[in-house]
Amino acid sequence: MDLARAIYSYCGRLFALILIVLFIGMASPDGFTEQAMAQDEQAEELRELRRQIEEGRARKARAEQAAKDADTEVERNRQQVIAVTADLQSREARAGELEESIDDLEIQAVEQRRVLEERREEVAGLLGALERLASRPKALALLQPNEAITTARSTSLLATLIPEVEKKVGQIREDLQLLATTENALRSERSLLSEELIQLTASQDRLNDLIADRRAAARQARGDAAEEARRISRLVREAKSLEDLVDKLADEQKRTAAAAAANPKTTTAKTGGNGVGPLKLAGRFSKAKGQLPFPVSGRVSKYYGSAQPAGKLRGIRIRSRAKAQVISPFDGQVVFAGRFRTYGELVIINHGDNYHSVMAGLRGSYVIANQWVMGGDPIGNMRDRSAPAPELYLELRRQGTPFNPIRWLKVK
Numbered sequence: 001m002d003l004a005r006a007i008y009s010y011c012g013r014l015f016a017l018i019l020i021v022l023f024i025g026m027a028s029p030d031g032f033t034e035q036a037m038a039q040d041e042q043a044e045e046l047r048e049l050r051r052q053i054e055e056g057r058a059r060k061a062r063a064e065q066a067a068k069d070a071d072t073e074v075e076r077n078r079q080q081v082i083a084v085t086a087d088l089q090s091r092e093a094r095a096g097e098l099e100e101s102i103d104d105l106e107i108q109a110v111e112q113r114r115v116l117e118e119r120r121e122e123v124a125g126l127l128g129a130l131e132r133l134a135s136r137p138k139a140l141a142l143l144q145p146n147e148a149i150t151t152a153r154s155t156s157l158l159a160t161l162i163p164e165v166e167k168k169v170g171q172i173r174e175d176l177q178l179l180a181t182t183e184n185a186l187r188s189e190r191s192l193l194s195e196e197l198i199q200l201t202a203s204q205d206r207l208n209d210l211i212a213d214r215r216a217a218a219r220q221a222r223g224d225a226a227e228e229a230r231r232i233s234r235l236v237r238e239a240k241s242l243e244d245l246v247d248k249l250a251d252e253q254k255r256t257a258a259a260a261a262a263n264p265k266t267t268t269a270k271t272g273g274n275g276v277g278p279l280k281l282a283g284r285f286s287k288a289k290g291q292l293p294f295p296v297s298g299r300v301s302k303y304y305g306s307a308q309p310a311g312k313l314r315g316i317r318i319r320s321r322a323k324a325q326v327i328s329p330f331d332g333q334v335v336f337a338g339r340f341r342t343y344g345e346l347v348i349i350n351h352g353d354n355y356h357s358v359m360a361g362l363r364g365s366y367v368i369a370n371q372w373v374m375g376g377d378p379i380g381n382m383r384d385r386s387a388p389a390p391e392l393y394l395e396l397r398r399q400g401t402p403f404n405p406i407r408w409l410k411v412k
Helices: 002-134 139-143 145-221 225-238 242-262
Strands: 298-302 316-320 325-327 332-339 345-352 355-365 378-382 391-398 401-403
Touching (some): 002 145, 242 332, 242 355
Antiparallel strands (some): 298 316, 316 391, 325 378, 332 345, 345 355, 355 378, 391 401
């Protein structure tokens, strides 16, 4: 009985095992196919995801490289503008020196011609006297005894006059040589000036092209140009004086900076590439005493504290050539660029630490409000006239109070 149950149990398990194997054998082809398809789909999705990730990384790398290239190009353009402007100012200074040299030589030539003409007249007078003395008849001395004395005196006078004439003739020769040297120098200086002016014009054209591109980029980057123009126009109308305008602009800039700090998310970050965004300043203005370049090539015509009809001068005046380039004396942000009352075209730059530079008397400016500039950047040019020579008014202020710019400018 027990053996029979054991055999029956064993046969039942064997039959069940056979059924399972048959079932698996029949079901496995479809099951394996579905599983393989699912695995293939997952692998394809994984490959697509990886491809998208790689493409994203490649796009990011290209964008970063493009941004670096753009920054490099912008910096190259910036340095190119500064280099061209420096070359232009150097040529302006050289042209100014040549013009002064030519003026001096022309004065010398006029004086030398005058002296030469006087000596020629003296020699002509002496020669006339010699001719009259030499033409006296000798027989006249025999007929008139008194005339013999006169003839003797005439002979003595002839002996004195002849060396004097020779001396004067020698001086005339020296004068002629000196005049010839001066006229040769004049021709040489005029030729050099002509060449310098040709190069100066070429540099000016190149700078104009660079500035045109830069201004277009700056205006395009700043979307609030109309609002900015309205704001500045209001300040200009309200300002009663230059000092008042500088104070109002400084207060407005502080309010803008405070608002930007309070709401950083609403402030659009800009790069310095187009001349609008902030730059890394080369240093602090307060440490630049005695190192600032003259904003225009020329000579100081009126100094700080000079008497004026309306009081003492609060800055200096620099006489320049016509159309001379004007540069920023230090890194900073333009807070005003435009016409103001009797000052003509006016540019005001905030250099940080409550320092401002004010430049007036320009014919036109290249910059716009809120634009960042570097020291040496061109900001405008002088009026196109030579008589009277244009003058740039330069004023430096700290916390709204003017101080003597001469002590801060580099000695030429």
